[in-house]
Amino acid sequence: MDAGERLFLEKGIAAASIDDIVRAANVAKGTFYLYFQSKDDLVAALRERYVETFQRRIADYEEAANPSDWSQRMQRFIEAVVETYLGSVELHDLLFHSADHHPERRASQSEEGIVRGLADRLKAGTEAGAWRVEDPEMTAILLYHAFHGALDHVAMTKKRKPSTKAVVATLRSFFSRVVQQT
C-alpha cells in the first residue's frame, strides 16, 4: 500500500503500473494479487485508509477543546482541518477526485462524512446561540468546499506559501462571517 501510494502520487494512478508497484515494494507480482483483487481494489483500500487516518486526526484535535465553548471548538476544528489537509491534499485529490469519472461513486464517503459532521456542529452551535445559520446542510457544503479549495490552492503555492497560522486565521475569519458570529 505504501509503495502504491507513493507511486500514485508521483506518476498518477493510471501511469503507475502494477509492475512498478511490486518492484517498488520488493515483492512479486503474484503477491500483489494475493492481497488485492485488482488495481482498483488497491485504490479503494488506500481510500479507506485515508478516511480513517483523516477522521482520527480531526477527532484527536477537537478532543482537547471545551465542549461548550463553540468559538474554541471551531478554532480547533479549523486547525485540525488545515493541519491535516495541508499534509495530504495531494493524496486526497488523487484518491477522491481523479480516477476514472464514476459519476455515481463521486462525492465520496470521505467528503460526506466531513460535511455531515460540519453540518451537525453548525446546527448545535445555532441551537446553543453561538451563531445563526439558516440552512446548516447547504452551509456545510459551501464551507467544506471553500476550505478544501483554499487549502488546495495553498498546497499548490510554490513560493511565498502562507504559514499555517495565517491560513487558519483566514479561514476562521471567513467562517465567522458566514455564520454571522457575534
Place this chain on the structure above:
Amino acid sequence: MDAGERLFLEKGIAAASIDDIVRAANVAKGTFYLYFQSKDDLVAALRERYVETFQRRIADYEEAANPSDWSQRMQRFIEAVVETYLGSVELHDLLFHSADHHPERRASQSEEGIVRGLADRLKAGTEAGAWRVEDPEMTAILLYHAFHGALDHVAMTKKRKPSTKAVVATLRSFFSRVVQQT
C-alpha cells in the same frame, strides 16, 4: 470534438477509445489524426472550447446589468455561474479534475480566469463602498470553491433537486454574509 465529448462523459476519458470516437463521428481513424495530434490533444481542445464557451456566457449575462449597481451585478454574476455550471459541471469536472493528475497543470486555466475575475470584482466593489473585503484574492478562491462545490452537489442530487432560483438565492445569501454587505 462533439463525439469525443459525448463519449468521454459517458465512459470516462480513459475508457473511451479513439476507435469509439471515430466510429461515433463516422470518420476513419486516420482522419482523427489529421485534426488532432493525439488523444490528449483532443482533451486539450475540449478544455479550450469549454473555457471559451463558459466565459462568453458569463460575460453575456453580466452585460445587461447596471455597472455601478454592485448588488445587481453580483446577482447577475451568480445567476450566470449557476445557470452555466448546472449545465456543465460534469463536463467541467471531467476536463479539469479527472485525467492523469498532472500537479503542474492542476488549478487550471479555467479556474484561474474565473477566480481572477471574481477577485477583481470584489476589489472594485470594496473600493466603491458596496461591501468590505479584506483579502480579495483569498476570498475569491474561497467563494469560487464554495460555489463550485455546492453546484457540484446540486448537479449530483438525483431527487428533490432544488430549483435554479433557490440555488441562486442560497448562494446570494452566502455571498452577502461573506462580503459583509450592508
Place this chain on the structure above:
Amino acid sequence: MDAGERLFLEKGIAAASIDDIVRAANVAKGTFYLYFQSKDDLVAALRERYVETFQRRIADYEEAANPSDWSQRMQRFIEAVVETYLGSVELHDLLFHSADHHPERRASQSEEGIVRGLADRLKAGTEAGAWRVEDPEMTAILLYHAFHGALDHVAMTKKRKPSTKAVVATLRSFFSRVVQQT
C-alpha cells in the same frame, strides 16, 4: 483425488486450479504436492484409478456367465460395458480424450486393454464356432468405437433417454449382425 475428479468434471481440467482442488479437499496447497508431483500427475493417477475400476467391474460381471455359452458371455459383456460406461462416460472422455493432445499418449491404455480383451473373445468365439469373424483385431476396434460412441450419445441425451435395457438390446443386435451370429 475425489475433489480433483469432481472439479475436473465440473469445470474441465484446465479451468480447475490446484487452488480450487485443495480448497475443496480441505487441505493446504503444500499437502497436494506431498502426494502428487504435479497437476498432470493427479490426472495420471485418476486415469489409472479409472482403468482399474472399469476393468474390475467388467470382470465381475462376466464372471457369473457360463464360460462355454458364448451368447450368454457376450450378453454379460455388453451389459457390463453399458452399465459401467453409462455411469462414467463423462469422466472417461475427460481423462482420455480431452487434455492437451499428446499424439503419442492418445489411443490410451484404457482403450487398448478393452479392445484387446474384446479381440480375444472374438477369436475364441470364432474358434468355438459361436460366430464367424475374419479380422478380430479390426472388428474389435470397430465394435469398441461403435459402442463407445453410442453410449456417449445416450449419456448426452437429455430427454427421452432410452433405458439401459433398450440400449443393451440395440448393441446386442448390432453385435450379432457384425459377427454374423447364427
Place this chain on the structure above:
Amino acid sequence: MDAGERLFLEKGIAAASIDDIVRAANVAKGTFYLYFQSKDDLVAALRERYVETFQRRIADYEEAANPSDWSQRMQRFIEAVVETYLGSVELHDLLFHSADHHPERRASQSEEGIVRGLADRLKAGTEAGAWRVEDPEMTAILLYHAFHGALDHVAMTKKRKPSTKAVVATLRSFFSRVVQQT
C-alpha cells in the same frame, strides 16, 4: 488461420500461444485481434472451416455415383470418408474432441451433420430394398463411431499402416454385415 492450425496440431491448443501464432504468421499481435476476438474465436473459425471442407469433399466424391445403385453409393461414401478422414483425423480430433470439455457443446455440429446424412442414406436404402436396417438413427451413430475410431486407429498406426484400399474394403465389409446387405 493456417499458422494457428499448424501450431495447434504441433503443440496442442492450450500450449500454442497467440504469441507463437502471430510469430509464425509473420504479423503483429494486434493484427490477430483485428480478425479474431480471442483464441477461442480462432478455434471456432477453424472448426467451421473444417466442417465446410469436409462436407464439400464428401459431396464431391459421392456425386459421381449412380443414385439408384446403393451398393455403389455406399462404396463411394465409404471411400470419401476414408480418404478425407485419413488426411485430417488429427485435426478433427484436435478441433472436436480436445478443447476444454464443454459438455453442452460436445457431439458437435460436424458429427451431427454426418450422422444425420448417414441415417438418411440408410433409411432411403432400406426403402429402396437395398438392405434392411431397423433403427437407422442408432445404426448411423454406431457406424459413424465405428468408422471414426477405426480410422483414428489407422492414422495412429506407425508401421505396417494398411493401404487406403484395404481400409475401405474392411469398412465396406463391416457395413455390409451391419445392414444385412444381401
Place this chain on the structure above:
DNA sequence: AATGAATGAGTTTTCATTCAT
C-alpha cells in the same frame, strides 16, 4: 506430515498511433 505465503514466468488482451494507398 502439513501448512500457506510467496513466487514470477507466461498469457491474453488493449489501443494509441502510423502510413501506404
Place this chain on the structure above:
DNA sequence: TATGAATGAAAACTCATTCAT
C-alpha cells in the same frame, strides 16, 4: 483530404510450484 489495415509496446492478471516454518 480521407482511409483503415497493421502495428507492437505495455498492461493486467493467473496459477503451478516452492519452501521456510
